[in-house]
Amino acid sequence: MPRKLGILRFNMSKLTVAVIFGSRSTEHDISIVTAIASVIKPLELSGKYNVVPVYIDKQGKWYSDPLLSDINLYSSGNIEAFLSKLKPLAIRMDGKLELVLKRKKVITIDVAFPATHGTHGEDGELMGLLEMAGVAYVGCPMPAAALAMDKALAKTLAAAEGIPTSKFEWFYARDFAADQEAVLSKLADLKYPLFVKPVHLGSSIAISRVENSKALVQAIEVAAHYDDKVLVEEAVNNLIEVTVPIIGNHHPRAALVEQPLLKNSNLFDFETKYLSGGKKGKGGKSGAQGYSKLPADLPPKLYKQAEETALKVYKTLGCAGTARVDLLIDSQTNQVYFNEVNPLPGSLYAHNWRQAGVSNVGLVEELVDLALEREQESKKLTTAFSSNYLKQY
Amino acid sequence: MQVIVDNLAVNYELTGSGKTIVLLHGWGDNHATFNRLIERLQARFRLLSLDLPGFGGSQPPLEPWNLDNYAHFVASLLKKLNITPYAFIGHSNGGALAIRGLSQGVLDADKLVLLASAGVRNSQPLKRLTTKTVAKAGKATTFWLPRDTRQALRRKLYGTIGSDLLVAPMLEQTFKLTVRQDVQADAEKLTLPTLIINADHDPAIPLSDGKRFHELIPGSKLEVLSSTTHFIHQEETPKVATLILGFL
Numbered sequence: 001m002p003r004k005l006g007i008l009r010f011n012m013s014k015l016t017v018a019v020i021f022g023s024r025s026t027e028h029d030i031s032i033v034t035a036i037a038s039v040i041k042p043l044e045l046s047g048k049y050n051v052v053p054v055y056i057d058k059q060g061k062w063y064s065d066p067l068l069s070d071i072n073l074y075s076s077g078n079i080e081a082f083l084s085k086l087k088p089l090a091i092r093m094d095g096k097l098e099l100v101l102k103r104k105k106v107i108t109i110d111v112a113f114p115a116t117h118g119t120h121g122e123d124g125e126l127m128g129l130l131e132m133a134g135v136a137y138v139g140c141p142m143p144a145a146a147l148a149m150d151k152a153l154a155k156t157l158a159a160a161e162g163i164p165t166s167k168f169e170w171f172y173a174r175d176f177a178a179d180q181e182a183v184l185s186k187l188a189d190l191k192y193p194l195f196v197k198p199v200h201l202g203s204s205i206a207i208s209r210v211e212n213s214k215a216l217v218q219a220i221e222v223a224a225h226y227d228d229k230v231l232v233e234e235a236v237n238n239l240i241e242v243t244v245p246i247i248g249n250h251h252p253r254a255a256l257v258e259q260p261l262l263k264n265s266n267l268f269d270f271e272t273k274y275l276s277g278g279k280k281g282k283g284g285k286s287g288a289q290g291y292s293k294l295p296a297d298l299p300p301k302l303y304k305q306a307e308e309t310a311l312k313v314y315k316t317l318g319c320a321g322t323a324r325v326d327l328l329i330d331s332q333t334n335q336v337y338f339n340e341v342n343p344l345p346g347s348l349y350a351h352n353w354r355q356a357g358v359s360n361v362g363l364v365e366e367l368v369d370l371a372l373e374r375e376q377e378s379k380k381l382t383t384a385f386s387s388n389y390l391k392q393y
Numbered sequence: 394m395q396v397i398v399d400n401l402a403v404n405y406e407l408t409g410s411g412k413t414i415v416l417l418h419g420w421g422d423n424h425a426t427f428n429r430l431i432e433r434l435q436a437r438f439r440l441l442s443l444d445l446p447g448f449g450g451s452q453p454p455l456e457p458w459n460l461d462n463y464a465h466f467v468a469s470l471l472k473k474l475n476i477t478p479y480a481f482i483g484h485s486n487g488g489a490l491a492i493r494g495l496s497q498g499v500l501d502a503d504k505l506v507l508l509a510s511a512g513v514r515n516s517q518p519l520k521r522l523t524t525k526t527v528a529k530a531g532k533a534t535t536f537w538l539p540r541d542t543r544q545a546l547r548r549k550l551y552g553t554i555g556s557d558l559l560v561a562p563m564l565e566q567t568f569k570l571t572v573r574q575d576v577q578a579d580a581e582k583l584t585l586p587t588l589i590i591n592a593d594h595d596p597a598i599p600l601s602d603g604k605r606f607h608e609l610i611p612g613s614k615l616e617v618l619s620s621t622t623h624f625i626h627q628e629e630t631p632k633v634a635t636l637i638l639g640f641l
Contacts, residue, residue: 206395206402218473221397 015110016050017043017368018064018099020126023056025118026205026226030346032074035115038347040069042360043113049368052107054089054099060120062089064099064107093133111371112137113364114344118201122344123149136375138367139321140343147317148341151199152231154317158338161316163309165338166328167191168233170199173224183220184213193235196220198227209235236328236337242296244310244327245349247363249320249370249377254307255349255356259296294355302334309336317341321370324349395450398470404450405443405470409435412479414641415502416442417467419485419511420568423449426484430626433634438641441476443467445487447564457566460574464494471500480504480641484626485598486511489576492606496579505587506637508626509595512576513602580609587613588640590633592620614640 010016021035022028035053043051053068063086073079090100097109112130114137116122124146130137140148147153152170159165169187176183187194196219197207206226208219216232223230245255298306310325317323324345328337348367350360358366396403406424408431416427424442431440445463447453454462467490471478481502483491488510494500587610591603600617607615616636622628 208395218396222395222402225397225400225402 010050010107014048014050015368016052016107017111017113018052018054018097018107018109019043019069019113019115020054020056020121021115022058023116023119023121023126024058024060025116025120025122026201027117027122028058029074031115031117031121032071034117034344034347036069036071038350038360039113039115039364042350042364043368044069046361046365048365052099052109056116056121057083062091064089064101091133093129095134097130097133097135109135111135111368113368113371114139117344117346123200136371138371140319140323141374144318144320144323145343148319148323148343149200150229151197151340152229153199154341155231155233155338158313158316161312163313163316163338164335166234166236168231170229170231173228173230176220176224176230180217184217187216187232190232190234195231195233195235196223197231197233198223199229199231200227236330238330238332240296240298240329240331241339242298242306242327242329243324243349244307245322245324245345245352246310246314246319247322247353247358247366247370249374252311252314252319254310255352255358256295257298257303257306257310258349258352259293259298261291261293294352298329302329302336305334305336309338313338313341319343320374321367322348396470396473398473399466401446401452401454401466403443403446403452403470405441405474406431407439407441407474409437409439411438413439413441413476414480414482415467415471415476415478416440417481417483417487417490418442418445418448419487420571421448422484422487425449426624427482427626429630430482430634430637433630434637437638438479441474441478443470445490447567453564454567457564457570459567459570460490460493460576461497461499463490463571464497464499467494468499478502480506482506482508482637483510484508485623486571488512489571489574492576492579492583493574495585496576496582503585504641505583505585506640507587507589507603507606508633509591509598509623510589510602510606511572511598512574512580513605514572514575577605577609580606583610583613586640588636589613589615590618590625590636591615592618592622592625592629594619594621595623595625596621597623 019035019039021031023031025031040051040053043049052064053066055063055068057063063083065086067073073082087102092098092100097112099107099109101107112135114121114126116126122145124142127137127140127142127145131142147157155165155168167190169190171183171186193209193211194216195207195209196216206222208222210216210219220230241260243258243260246252296303306327306329309327313325314323319341322345324342326339326342328339329335348363350363353363354360394405394407396405404424414434418424418426423444427442431442434440444451446466479502481491481500488507489512491500491505492510492512495502495505589603589606591598591600593600603615603617607613618625618629618632620629626633
């Protein structure tokens with residue numbers, strides 16, 4: 001049954017942190033878990049903040065109520081009934097971020113903590129909004145988030161900066177629809193097996209591994225069904241896939257290099273990542289991200305190389321706060337390739353940070369501090385000044 | 394694997410080698426329902442199992458569908474994958490779908506296996522009457538309540554009487570269209586060799602439905618398992634697989 005609405009209790013001496021989650025994304029539900037389990041609860045546990053959940057529903061309406069931080073509200077299927085009793089938020093952005101609740105009650109946000117995944121949130125859109133509002137926010141700045149969420153752009157930039165990537169091509173879905181042969185001839189130099197990916201989607205949605213041209217066409221159709229831009233890249237031989245969570249602004253540091261373990265389909269897909277819950281096994285760890293080796297089973301030199309490559313990618317793309325860099329390693333040639341950056345890792349990769357010696361609470365506290373540090377720096381930059389330019393007109 | 398069929402993203406699995414058997418799951422189920430059965434058939438056959446639109450990892454239809462829409466969809470998928478099926482295996486509503494598609498000439502195969510097939514839509518008059526009465530009485534007595542309270546109550550009522558609608562509430566209109574579709578007249582038109590397997594104490598599909606299909610489908614063979622489950626391909630996999638392999 002629908003619940004009663006919650007009551008906001010604020011301590012004026014504490015920072016007010018708005019955790020923003022949900023949104024119009026195929027990863028909407030994953031975002032709810034990240035927000036509640038990995039952000040809101042640790043922020044509350046730290047005792048340092050007034051924590052305000054801000055939920056964006058699948059239609060894009062914004063809501064805030066203390067009870068929106070209860071996972072049971074979503075898992076029970078009562079969320080829609082609950083929302084029908086709430087008034088969507090109004091937002092004011094005049095030099096600061098303010099949430100206008102019912103009866104004109106206003107909450108001024110000190111720090112925004114995006115916990116959205118995928119489109120309309122992780123991809124820079126939300127960060128752009130927060131940038132316009134002039135509020136400190138956790139995680140990658142808008143340009144880095146937008147770059148990271150376009151797999152083709154990220155690879156193009158990394159390659160231009162001398163970071164190895166597997167051979168790839170990208171194209172617009174509309175060009176494939178208009179002239180399939182022209183696009184296929186552009187791909188003709190790539191060697192099978194190939195991976196086909198929608199460039200903007202996360203959580204391995206609609207990613208296919210193909211062995212021949214017939215399967216390639218079908219895989220492109222699938223990717224183009226979800227996205228307007230498609231990336232096709234060569235698979236790395238003798239593959240070891242690793243992922244490196246990173247934290248920091250100017251002096252980023254890596255958590256442990258983690259090795260997700262593949263299932264038979266040769267693809268660490270949505271089901272493995274989020275639905276299967278992982279399998280227990282020797283040396284492996286299961287969690288929100290499935291089953292993985294933590295730390296990765298790599299020779300020390302290769303481990304170091306992976307860490308350094310990930311940090312170089314992080315800096316090249318202009319990441320800040322936190323991000324996760326995925327790498328592909330050819331275990332025969334010891335070549336490390338950049339694969340993609342996740343600017344808002346699912347569950348913040350808290351399981352990895354925990355093993356690296358950073359608690360969930362410590363992680364969110366550090367992220368809030370990094371957001372404030374970045375805000376202070378951006379305030380020092382000159383963005384507007386008086387001039388007599390208009391006098392000539 | 395995913396493929397785009399009629400502008401819908403569709404999830405499917407293709408395993409084994411040999412002549413192709415297409416497996417159609419029931420309402421609210423998905424392709425994985427056949428995993429155990431596939432393990433026992435894949436040495437001799439290539440098996441295509443799919444999530445029908447609205448179920449598992451496949452996108453829901455953009456408008457309400459009936460069995461004919463589903464049959465046309467299966468035909469489009471087969472064409473896209475360039476597959477000529479040797480046989481269909483349909484469980485529950487997947488059986489009704491196969492019967493309808495084959496009788497209308499939308500689908501084609503050499504053989505058919507019906508597992509606890511649905512499609513005899515007047516076989517549970519008491520349950521249907523209860524559902525109808527509860528639905529009508531519910532509508533009449535709750536129209537004045539707020540919408541969300543009404544829906545919560547409705548869920549509870551349908552749950553109490555065990556309606557399949559609860560399995561996929563977002564497909565309500567499609568559910569109404571498909572379960573209204575009786576395929577007895579279609580079954581009569583079938584000419585392909587058909588194996589019918591039913592459980593004697595299936596709580597969802599009574600044995601009388603299997604017997605009815607056996608009467609209607611010329612030359613069909615009926616096998617009755619001593620079981621209390623509707624999911625005979627999961628609970629009685631070895632027996633079902635042996636019967637199917639013998640028939641195919």
